[in-house]
Amino acid sequence: MMVALTLGFALLFPRLTLPFGFSYIIYLMLRPLTVKLTSGPMKQRGLFFGLLALGLFFLMFPFLATIYNTETDLMSLSQKLPAVQKILQDKFFLIKVKFFEKYGIRLNLDPVNYMVSKAEVYGTNLLATIPAYLSSIFEWLLLVPLFLYFFFRESSHFKQLMMTAIPNQIFEKAYVLSSHFNTKFSEYIIAKFIEATIVGTLITVSLLVIGFPYPFILGFIAGVTNILPYIGPIIGFLPAFFIALLSQDPDITMWGMIIVYGIANLIDMVLVFPLLVSKIVNLHPIIVVVSIIVGSQLGGIIGMIVIIPFIAFFKILFKEIYKDLSVQV
Amino acid sequence: MSYEKDIMEKMESGEGPSDRLDIPILKYLWDASPLSFGSKENYHEFFKKISVLSSFSDNEVRIFTKYLHRREFSSDEIIFRQGDSGYGFYFIFNGSVNIYASQKPNSEDIGDLVIRLEKRQYFGEMGLLEEFNRRSASVVAAENTVLLGIFKPDLDRMLELHPVIGAKFLRETALIMANRMGQLTRDIINLKKKVRELEQKI
Numbered sequence: 001m002m003v004a005l006t007l008g009f010a011l012l013f014p015r016l017t018l019p020f021g022f023s024y025i026i027y028l029m030l031r032p033l034t035v036k037l038t039s040g041p042m043k044q045r046g047l048f049f050g051l052l053a054l055g056l057f058f059l060m061f062p063f064l065a066t067i068y069n070t071e072t073d074l075m076s077l078s079q080k081l082p083a084v085q086k087i088l089q090d091k092f093f094l095i096k097v098k099f100f101e102k103y104g105i106r107l108n109l110d111p112v113n114y115m116v117s118k119a120e121v122y123g124t125n126l127l128a129t130i131p132a133y134l135s136s137i138f139e140w141l142l143l144v145p146l147f148l149y150f151f152f153r154e155s156s157h158f159k160q161l162m163m164t165a166i167p168n169q170i171f172e173k174a175y176v177l178s179s180h181f182n183t184k185f186s187e188y189i190i191a192k193f194i195e196a197t198i199v200g201t202l203i204t205v206s207l208l209v210i211g212f213p214y215p216f217i218l219g220f221i222a223g224v225t226n227i228l229p230y231i232g233p234i235i236g237f238l239p240a241f242f243i244a245l246l247s248q249d250p251d252i253t254m255w256g257m258i259i260v261y262g263i264a265n266l267i268d269m270v271l272v273f274p275l276l277v278s279k280i281v282n283l284h285p286i287i288v289v290v291s292i293i294v295g296s297q298l299g300g301i302i303g304m305i306v307i308i309p310f311i312a313f314f315k316i317l318f319k320e321i322y323k324d325l326s327v328q329v
Numbered sequence: 330m331s332y333e334k335d336i337m338e339k340m341e342s343g344e345g346p347s348d349r350l351d352i353p354i355l356k357y358l359w360d361a362s363p364l365s366f367g368s369k370e371n372y373h374e375f376f377k378k379i380s381v382l383s384s385f386s387d388n389e390v391r392i393f394t395k396y397l398h399r400r401e402f403s404s405d406e407i408i409f410r411q412g413d414s415g416y417g418f419y420f421i422f423n424g425s426v427n428i429y430a431s432q433k434p435n436s437e438d439i440g441d442l443v444i445r446l447e448k449r450q451y452f453g454e455m456g457l458l459e460e461f462n463r464r465s466a467s468v469v470a471a472e473n474t475v476l477l478g479i480f481k482p483d484l485d486r487m488l489e490l491h492p493v494i495g496a497k498f499l500r501e502t503a504l505i506m507a508n509r510m511g512q513l514t515r516d517i518i519n520l521k522k523k524v525r526e527l528e529q530k531i
Contacts, residue, residue, distance in 0.1 A: 156486075160398060168400060172409070172416045172480065175398075179482035323414060323461060 019140050023147035027155070028186035029193060030148075081116075087246055088112045173320065181313045184281070188309040191276040196223040199268050203236075206260040210253070213243060222261070226268065228304055233265045281312045353388075372397065372477065375422060379449055381501045389494050396483040402470035411440065411467045415456025417480040418502065421448050424474030428452065429467045439467040454502050457484055 089112045096107045166174050200223020207215035218240050225236035240261065244254040278288070288308065295307025372394040376382050382390060399422070402408055409415065411431055425447045431440025443466060446452060456462045457479065488495035 156395070163398060168402060168406065168408070171398075171400065173414065175480055176416045176482060320414065 015136070015139070016143075019143040020147055022140070023144045023151060025189055026144070027148055027151040028182070029189050030152075031186055032190065081119075084246055085112060085116050177313075177317060177320065180316050181309075184312045184316075185309045187280045188312070191280045192227055192305075195268065195272050195276055196226045198272050199223055199226045199233075199264055202264040202267065203260060206264065207240075207257070210256045210260060212240070212257055212260070213247075218243075222264070228301065233261075233268070237261045237265075281308055283308070283312055283315065287311065372422075375420075375449070375477075379420065379451075381451065381505060382498075384497060384501070385494070389497070392491055392494055393487075393498065396479055396487050397477045398480070398483075400476045400478055402474045402476065404470055404472050404474075406470045407439075408468040408470060408476070409453075409464050411464055413464045415453060415459075415462040415464045417478045418451065418454045418457040419468075419476040419478045420451045421446055422475040422477045423448060425471040426452070426474060426476075427469050427471045429469065430465070431467070439469065445471060451505070453478075454505050457481060457502060458499075458506070 092112055100106055163171070163175055200219045203222040204215050204219025207218055212218070221239055222233075222236035225232040228235065240257050241254075244257050281288075283291075288311075291307045291311040292304050295303035295305075297303070299306070373387075373390055376385070376390045376394065377387075382393065385393060397420075400419075402424075408419070408426060411429070425445055427445050428443045429439040429441060430443050431438055452468060453464070456464065484495065484498070487498065
């Protein structure tokens with residue numbers, strides 16, 4: 001009943017529930033840090049929140065710089081689009097000529113123009129929706145800090161209030177399991193966030209060093225797509241691959257870029273992923289792979305991301321059930 | 330150290346009361362006031378009279394009560410059964426409970442009455458400490474009862490956020506268990522004595 005009501009509310013008011021969910025994820029990420037800073041002999045709540053505000057204020061500068069750089073990258077990309085179109089058309093023309101020479105069939109296809117016209121339509125639609133996006137960004141800028149403040153201040157009280165609705169017969173188990181789930185989810189989000197930051201930073205810095213174009217936007221894409229297990233690194237690699245493929249600049253080396261992505265993903269797979277995510281989530285690698293496939297079938301991209309903490313939680317749940325059954329037998 | 334003592338010491342050392350408005354002290358005074366009708370105030374008075382928390386200062390009791398869950402049980406409602414997984418420690422805030430033990434755990438029969446616990450008494454402390462605890466007896470509300478429970482996740486959180494209070498509470502819980510063990514040892518000695526007497530008679 002409670003779950004149905006919550007889902008109904010979430011679907012009815014997405015403008016409210018989306019920033020609410022986002023704030024909850026940020027809260028889960030920051031909670032262990034707050035515990036460390038606000039407990040023990042050094043506890044200073046005022047100091048902690050002051051430092052947090054100061055940190056957020058100064059963090060805005062690199063963030064804005066990244067946005068600025070990303071914007072310049074995007075601007076230069078859009079300026080280069082006609083050139084890219086020309087290169088693609090030339091390459092396709094060569095393919096058509098070779099095809100005619102070999103098989104004697106004339107290809108009457110023009111996929112490049114078709115793709116470009118589609119991209120133009122999408123681009124125009126995107127531009128038309130930008131004011132709506134901006135207004136929702138301002139709404140989020142107002143709502144997320146507000147929700148975050150109340151999560152930090154009232155979360156335990158709110159949780160206790162929610163728990164009063166649980167029947168006495170299942171209260172103890174439900175409470176302990178919900179705490180386990182929250183802990184697992186929080187730890188998983190932190191691990192993935194750290195992993196994405198490490199990979200994104202590694203790729204940005206390395207691309208800067210080898211002088212590859214658009215290092216900020218490519219590093220950002222690599223970091224974000226890294227959240228997706230297994231296929232994420234490949235998706236993150238594709239934009240850089242196409243830039244290197246289509247580039248006429250002799251300074252841009254395909255091999256240098258491949259080595260950068262290869263080493264960054266190798267570090268991620270060999271060091272970061274096993275040390276952070278697997279240890280925290282405590283699942284066998286085969287279970288991780290199988291659950292990601294199941295997650296993609298059940299809920300697409302979102303399913304792939306959220307399946308791991310759910311599986312980790314179900315492991316605990318099954319352990320509890322097994323414990324109960326082993327006593328009853 | 331209580332707030333009263335803290336203020337007295339400051340006054341004695343010549344510091345004098347601060348000009349600034351001290352919100353935690355105001356909050357404490359509001360919570361602790363006998364004229365306040367808030368439920369937390371009742372908890373505060375309740376725990377001040379419980380021997381287990383006698384070493385807690387006023388402020389520590391106030392913080393401790395934040396971790397508690399209020400659960401209401403109607404008469405004859407089962408609080409937990411013998412053999413269930415246990416995660417919590419309960420204080421009887423209002424009403425009373427009966428404790429039953431059965432030879433066959435997890436059966437429908439809850440067994441024989443062992444003891445009746447009244448207001449300000451407590452049970453279930455093993456559930457808080459043991460990794461895989463099984464309830465050693467069934468507990469049933471003897472009348473409409475209000476319990477204040479603290480559970481494993483609460484204790485973990487308390488140890489993280491308020492380690493001194495958490496450690497004090499753990500020490501008190503260990504003392505309860507030590508007392509129960511002592512009682513158990515005395516009971517076993519008495520039973521053995523009775524068995525020997527019966528054997529001699531036969």
